[in-house]
Amino acid sequence: MTITALLTTAAIFFPLWMPIWQERPLQNKDLEYESPTCMTVETYEMVLGCLPTADARLREQIYTQLASKPVPANQEVLLHCLRREPETRQQGAILRLLRRTDPATIPPADIAAFLQKEPTQLAEAAIQLYATLPTADLEQLRPFLGKPTGNTMPLILRRRAWEAMAASPRLADALGPDVFPFRDADDILFQTLALQTALTQTSRRAQTDSWIDAALDGDIQLRLAVARDPQPTRTDVMRRILQDDSPAVRIAFCLANRGTAQEMLVLALDDRDDAIRTEAVRALARCSSLESKTLPRLADCLSDPSEPVREEAETALLQHARQQQRDEVLAELTARLSSPKTVTTLRYHACRLFAALRHTAAAPTIAAILESERAPATIGAALDALAVLAQRDSYGELILPYADHRSALVRQAAANALGRLRITGSEKALKTLSLDQHSPAVRTTAFAAMGYFPQPAFAADLLACLKNTTKTTEEERTSAAWAAGKIKPSTPAETAAMVTLAKRLVEQVTLPVVPSEMEPVFDGPAVIANAIYSITVMGSSIESAEIREMADIVLNIYDVPAEQLESLAMSRVDQPAAQEIPRSPTTCSLANQARQWQKNETITTQAVPTGSIYFPVRTVRK
Numbered sequence: 278m279t280i281t282a283l284l285t286t287a288a289i290f291f292p293l294w295m296p297i298w299q300e301r302p303l304q305n306k307d308l309e310y311e312s313p314t315c316m317t318v319e320t321y322e323m324v325l326g327c328l329p330t331a332d333a334r335l336r337e338q339i340y341t342q343l344a345s346k347p348v349p350a351n352q353e354v355l356l357h358c359l360r361r362e363p364e365t366r367q368q369g370a371i372l373r374l375l376r377r378t379d380p381a382t383i384p385p386a387d388i389a390a391f392l393q394k395e396p397t398q399l400a401e402a403a404i405q406l407y408a409t410l411p412t413a414d415l416e417q418l419r420p421f422l423g424k425p426t427g428n429t430m431p432l433i434l435r436r437r438a439w440e441a442m443a444a445s446p447r448l449a450d451a452l453g454p455d456v457f458p459f460r461d462a463d464d465i466l467f468q469t470l471a472l473q474t475a476l477t478q479t480s481r482r483a484q485t486d487s488w489i490d491a492a493l494d495g496d497i498q499l500r501l502a503v504a505r506d507p508q509p510t511r512t513d514v515m516r517r518i519l520q521d522d523s524p525a526v527r528i529a530f531c532l533a534n535r536g537t538a539q540e541m542l543v544l545a546l547d548d549r550d551d552a553i554r555t556e557a558v559r560a561l562a563r564c565s566s567l568e569s570k571t572l573p574r575l576a577d578c579l580s581d582p583s584e585p586v587r588e589e590a591e592t593a594l595l596q597h598a599r600q601q602q603r604d605e606v607l608a609e610l611t612a613r614l615s616s617p618k619t620v621t622t623l624r625y626h627a628c629r630l631f632a633a634l635r636h637t638a639a640a641p642t643i644a645a646i647l648e649s650e651r652a653p654a655t656i657g658a659a660l661d662a663l664a665v666l667a668q669r670d671s672y673g674e675l676i677l678p679y680a681d682h683r684s685a686l687v688r689q690a691a692a693n694a695l696g697r698l699r700i701t702g703s704e705k706a707l708k709t710l711s712l713d714q715h716s717p718a719v720r721t722t723a724f725a726a727m728g729y730f731p732q733p734a735f736a737a738d739l740l741a742c743l744k745n746t747t748k749t750t751e752e753e754r755t756s757a758a759w760a761a762g763k764i765k766p767s768t769p770a771e772t773a774a775m776v777t778l779a780k781r782l783v784e785q786v787t788l789p790v791v792p793s794e795m796e797p798v799f800d801g802p803a804v805i806a807n808a809i810y811s812i813t814v815m816g817s818s819i820e821s822a823e824i825r826e827m828a829d830i831v832l833n834i835y836d837v838p839a840e841q842l843e844s845l846a847m848s849r850v851d852q853p854a855a856q857e858i859p860r861s862p863t864t865c866s867l868a869n870q871a872r873q874w875q876k877n878e879t880i881t882t883q884a885v886p887t888g889s890i891y892f893p894v895r896t897v898r899k
Contacts, residue, residue: 278321278325278353278354278357280318280321280350280353280354281353282349282350282352282353282382283348283349283350284315284316284317284318284348284349284350285313285314285315285316285348285887286313286314286315286346286347286348287313288313288884288885289310289311289312289313289884289885290882290883290884290885291310291862291863291866291882291883291884291885292307292882293870293880293882294806294810294866294867294870294871295810295870295871295874295880298759298762298807298810301725301759302725302728302755302756302758302759302760302803302807303755303759303803303806303807303810304755304803305801305802305803307803307806308802308803308806308863310863310885312885312886312887312888313885313887313888314346314347314348314887314888314889314890315348315887315888315889316348316350316351316889316890317889320889320890320892321350321354323892323894324339324343324354324892324894325354325357325358327339327894328358328361331894333364333366333367335893335894336358336362336364336367337367337370338893339892339893339894340355340358340367340370340371340374341370341374342890342891342892342893343355343358343374343890344374344375344377344378345890346890347377347378347379348890349379349382351378351890352375352378352379352382352383355371355374355375355378356375356383356384356387358371359371359372359375359387360387365394365395365396365398365399366398368391368394368399369398369399369401369402372388372391372399372402372403372405372406373402373405373406375388375406376405376406376409380406380409380410380411381410381411383406383410385407385410385412385413385414385417388403388406388407388410389403389407389414389417391403392404392407392417392418392421397431397433397434400434401433401434401437404418404421404434404437404438404441405437405441407441408437408438408441408442408444408445408448409441411447413448415448415451415452418438418441418442418448419452421434421435421437421438422435422438422439422442422459423435423467425458425459425461425462425463425467426461426462426463427463428463432464435467436466436467436470439467439470439471439474440470442456442470442474442477443470443473443474443477444477445477446477446478446479449474449475449477449478449479450478450479450480452474452478453478454482454484456471456474456475456478457471457475457482457484457488459471460472460488460491465496465498465499466498468496468498468499469496469498469499469501469502472488472489472492472499472502472503473502473505475488476489476502476503476505476506476507476508477507481508481510486511489503489506489511489514490514493514493517493518497523497525497526500518500521500523500526501525501526501529503518504518504521504526504527504529504530504533505529505530505532505533506533507533507535508537509530509534509537509538509541512538512540512541515530515538515541516541516544518530519541519544519545519548524550524552524553527545527548527550527553528550528552528553528556530545531545531553531556531557531559531560532556532560534560534563535560535563536560536561536563536564536565537564539561539564539567539568539571540568540570542557542560542561542571543557543570543571543574545557545560546558546574546575546577546578551583551585551586554578554581554583554586555583555585555586555589558575558578558586558589558590558593559589559593561575561593562589562592562593562596562597564597566597566600566601566602567597567602567605572597572602572605572606572609573609575590575593575594576590576594576606576609576610576613578590579591579594579622579623579626579627580620580622580623581622587622587626590626591626591629591630594606594610594630595630595633595634598630598634599634603634606630606634607631607634607636607639610627610630610631611639611642613627614627614642614646621650621651621652621654621655622655624646624650624655624658624659625652625654625655625658626658628643628646628655628658628659628661628662629658629661629662631643631662631666632658632661632662632664632665632666635665635666636666637666637667639662639666640662640663640666640667640668640671640672643659643662643663643666644659644663644667644672644675646659647659647660647663647675648675653682653684653686653687654686656679656682656684656687656690657684657686657687657689657690658690660676660679660687660690660691660693660694661690661693661694663676663694663698664690664693664694664697664698665697667698668698669698669699670698670699670700670701671698672698673695673698673700673701673702673703676691676694676695676698676700677691677695677700677702677703677706679691680692680695680703680706680709680710685713685715685716685718685719688710688713688716688719689716689718689719689722691706691710692706692707692710692719692722692723692726693722693725693726695707695726695730696722696723696725696726696727696728696729696730697726697729697730699729699730700730703730704732704734704735707723707726707727707730707735708735708738710722710723710726711723711724711727711738711742717750717752717753718752720749720750720753721750721752721753721755721756722756723756724738724739724742724753724756724757724760725756725759725760727739727756727757727760727763728756728759728760728761728762728763729763731760731763731764731765732764733764733765733766733767733768733771733774733775735760735764736761736764736766736771736774736775736777736778737774738757739757739760739761739764739778740774740777740778740781742754742757743757743758743761743778743781743782743785744781746790746791746792746800747792751800751801751803751804754785754800754801754804755801755803755804755807758782758785758804758807758808758811759807759810759811760811761778761779761782761808761811761812761815762807762810762811762812762813762814762815763811763814764778765818765819766819772819772820772821775815775819775821775824776821776823776824779812779815779816779821779823779824779827779828780827782808782811782812782815782827782831783812783827783830783831785800785804785805785808786800786805786808786809786812786831786834786835786858787831787834787858799858799859802859802861802863802864805859805864806863806864806867808831809831809832809835809864809867809868809871810867810871812824812827812828812831813828813831813832813871813872813874813875815828816828816829816875817875828875831868832868832871832872832875834858834860834868835858835860835864835865835867835868836865836868836869836871836872837860837865837868838865862883862885862886865883866882866883869883870882
């Protein structure tokens with residue numbers, strides 16, 4: 278066959294690393310990526326060449342692999358295989374796999390040819406795929422709808438055809454008034470699917486309203502269909518739905534709602550079922566904006582007894598504040614906090630919202646909360662909010678005592694606030710928190726705080742963390758490696774301490790320093806990434822030829838061209854026992870950008886290397 282479609286997915290580029298490092302420590306999640314997929318004509322020729330002699334199981338594995346990546350040419354090859362596959366079971370497998378690909382580029386005629394084929398499972402797969410095609414012809418599917426009574430068509434085929442009608446406004450509109458005779462179908466399943474199809478039609482017919490009224494007094498499946506109406510307009514119907522005895526019906530209304538009928542969603546906020554209140558809040562989040570009567574009711578949910586409701590309410594309020602209702606949301610929260618009857622959950626979520634919205638005017642209000650709050654979660658949220666909202670070196674007397682709090686969550690938040698606000702006199706507290714005996718998270722945050730509030734006095738603490746790999750976690754060392762690059766010495770003794778710290782950073786990225794059961798291994802990717810950037814920055818900001826030389830050594834090791842990196846990977850096959858420096862496309866990108874920064878050049882990024890698809894076949898040599 279001749280391949281005409283694209284052989285690759287969209288290109289992906291590495292981020293610009295330095296802006297991330299300047300703001301916070303690089304984390305493992307920053308370094309993870311999925312390679313774009315690139316195929317070759319030769320690969321397709323190999324695969325197609327082996328299919329005639331491959332057994333059915335192997336062919337299905339190949340088809341599954343082709344559908345695993347959204348390469349346009351893979352769909353073209355799957356369609357080619359569909360025309361030539363001799364077994365009906367594998368034909369059905371291809372039809373199901375094609376549903377993972379772009380339906381807009383599938384020729385309807387190729388799929389229509391399978392609609393009338395046996396066995397039933399093959400026709401079922403064809404119906405499900407054909408109905409998703411944007412130019413599918415209703416007349417090809419109409420025979421499978423059957424009749425209201427006296428059907429001989431297999432039930433599963435009728436069901437799939439009706440499900441397709443109910444899911445597609447275009448097909449439902451094409452069916453038009455022909456849907457109404459099925460109101461009296463001999464099976465409640467098809468009555469329900471026909472009702473869903475009538476509700477899906479973009480122009481609501483008069484017969485549909487009478488059908489809705491009858492359904493509200495009928496079987497639960499019919500009531501569920503009404504609850505899922507994609508375009509509800511009748512207030513009386515919605516009230517009936519929200520008063521239904523079945524929680525499934527009430528929650529179906531909220532799940533199906535696309536940001537309309539706010540008045541009805543507000544009623545659902547009073548439902549006795551936690552799950553229904555949660556879905557009502559999520560539906561309000563889907564609204565383009567909140568009506569004046571809706572916003573206070575959504576804010577009420579911050580005090581709901583259900584945690585999921587409260588969390589979703591915070592998310593919804595944040596979303597609307599970021600879109601167009603910032604002032605209204607902030608005013609509502611501020612007014613509520615002024616009341617002496619506020620509950621701790623409201624104060625907790627208000628602090629989080631103020632922080633997320635960077636509402637600096639709320640800092641005094643948050644400080645007032647801290648003076649009387651007792652719940653650790655709320656204290657932690659208030660401290661985190663002050664960390665981003667308060668002015669530098671403010672509220673130190675209020676924050677410092679929390680470094681000794683019994684709750685690890687509070688101690689962690691205190692460490693964060695002390696560092697980000699650069700509280701004068703907090704060095705001793707941060708040193709103590711970096712040795713916290715009960716919580717690695719507290720220690721990790723304390724080491725990061727040393728980077729936000731960099732002091733030469735912290736060099737020894739960071740060095741100890743990096744060296745003591747038997748007792749520190751990778752997360753702690755990640756923070757410490759990052760903080761090391763932030764310190765600026767001012768005396769010869771401080772510079773000497775930084776040289777020692779730089780030497781450790783070199784060891785951290787070039788030697789296996791972490792103990793394991795067999796032999797030492799290299800530190801984690803985030804530790805190495807932060808160490809590369811820290812020593813690069815140290816080499817440029819500290820007057821030390823020794824540190825500059827060490828920075829160049831590290832960059833020379835990791836700034837490797839892609840083709841050289843590939844040859845190094847191949848050479849490891851011949852030396853399986855040797856522990857190679859953990860170079861990767863990511864570390865090469867990190868080092869390359871660090872080199873550009875070091876030379877004061879414009880920082881550019883590189884494309885993430887492409888990958889391919891593994892096929893369980895081998896080329897047959899002639």
